[in-house]
Structures are given as structure tokens and as C-alpha cells.
Amino acid sequence: MIRLKPRLKTAADMVRDGSRVADIGTDHAYLPAALILSGKIPSAVAADLRKGPLENALETVRSNHIEDRVQLRLSDGLKCVSPDDADDIVIAGMGGILISEILTAAEWVKNEKYKLILQPQSHDEDVRRYLFGNGFEITDEEVCFEDGKVYICLGAVYTGSVASHSEAEIMFGSILSRNDEAAEAFKNKKLKRITARLSALNAHGGDEGEKERLEAIIKEVKKWQE
Numbered sequence: 001m002i003r004l005k006p007r008l009k010t011a012a013d014m015v016r017d018g019s020r021v022a023d024i025g026t027d028h029a030y031l032p033a034a035l036i037l038s039g040k041i042p043s044a045v046a047a048d049l050r051k052g053p054l055e056n057a058l059e060t061v062r063s064n065h066i067e068d069r070v071q072l073r074l075s076d077g078l079k080c081v082s083p084d085d086a087d088d089i090v091i092a093g094m095g096g097i098l099i100s101e102i103l104t105a106a107e108w109v110k111n112e113k114y115k116l117i118l119q120p121q122s123h124d125e126d127v128r129r130y131l132f133g134n135g136f137e138i139t140d141e142e143v144c145f146e147d148g149k150v151y152i153c154l155g156a157v158y159t160g161s162v163a164s165h166s167e168a169e170i171m172f173g174s175i176l177s178r179n180d181e182a183a184e185a186f187k188n189k190k191l192k193r194i195t196a197r198l199s200a201l202n203a204h205g206g207d208e209g210e211k212e213r214l215e216a217i218i219k220e221v222k223k224w225q226e
């Protein structure tokens, strides 16, 4: 049995029962191994860009005797994963920009049979921007604490319909309307970053359009916090 810490457990909880999982950027393969050992999923492809992390994954797979259920694969993003390999695709522990690039490079993920489970370490707004702009609906959005830090995880499925969203919705997603402790911590962390950026623009006479965009985001978040 592998006990996942809150960040990966949040992602694992979003995986659908019985799905075959592709875990991109797997490193130790803890997430697919935990899901297989718990009986939630039958099999997985555990992929990573580098050999070192794949050796870590091999160690986890061997020590848990699940060699017959995990395929290890050297792959840049989804390049060496085929559309028939998985039902649920997990990309966790990478920056939001890289996650969006990996998805952009794999047009085949735009299909309603897949569920994407994405855990950006930073720039989650870039992940939402990709999802909203490419016909995905965000079905789950959870925030959790691990080792004193706050993390977000998103689940999404392709619907093909592209709806417009405010900058605050792209920045905060459904967390905008939530006020539990983790949601507040997440909002405050991002608000701090946005406020600092706005102050820098004000101090150095920056782009007026960008200032207005940031002011509008701050206003919308504060409105939800009242």
C-alpha cells in the first residue's frame, strides 16, 4: 500500500474508478502505483521525460510487484503515449505553462472519452485559459494543504464548447466563490502576487491596459470575499 500525501491524493481522488491512467511526469510513479494497489484502477502508463525519474518509477513498480500493470515510458509529454493507452490523463507537479504546452501538442486529448487531471504547481491560470479556450469543461477543482503550502488540482473533460470567462474566473476558477480555509489561502496567495504586480506597474508607469486588467481581477475577488 502507498499512502499518498494530500497533493497527489487530491489528484488520485479525481481519477475515475476502473480507468486506465497515463501519468505524465510520473517521477516515482507514486500516484499510479497507489491507485493500482488500492484496486481503483487496473493499469497505468507512467511516463517521464528523463531516465532518472523513470528509474525511480521502476523502483516503486518493482518493490510493489506491479510490473505487469505499469508500463514505463520515456516520453516528452504525451508524445509517446497513444490515444488508446489511457482513459484518464494525469499531469501533476509541473508548471501551468508546461502543462498547457503538453496538452496543446496532443490534439487527440480533445475527445470526451478522456478525463484530464491537472495539478499545476504555478500559473494555474494558464491551465484554465487552455481548458476554457479549447472546449474543455472543468468538472472538479480542489485546493489542499501539504507541508504548509497550498495546492490546486483540476479535473476536466472535453465538451467542444468554448465559453467566455472573466479574467478573475480564469485566474481563480470555481475557487473564487469558495471560502473554506484552503480556498481562502489559495485566493490570498494569488491576490498578493497580483497586488505586487499592480504596485510595480503603478510605481514604474506600466501598461495601462494591464493595470486595468489587474484592478478588475482584484475587484471581482474582493466582491466574493465580502
Ligand SMILES: C[S@@+](CC[C@H](N)C(=O)[O-])C[C@H]1O[C@@H](n2cnc3c(N)ncnc32)[C@H](O)[C@@H]1O
Pocket (backbone or CB within 6 Å): 008, 024, 025, 026, 027, 028, 047, 048, 049, 050, 053, 075, 076, 077, 078, 091, 092, 093, 094, 098, 102
Ligand atoms: C516535480 S516532478 C512531479 C512528479 C509527480 N508527478 C508529482 O506530482 O509528485 C516533475 C516531473 O516531470 C517530469 N517532466 C518535466 N517535463 C516533462 C515533459 N515535458 N514530459 C514528461 N515529463 C516531464 C520531470 O522529469 C519530473 O520527473
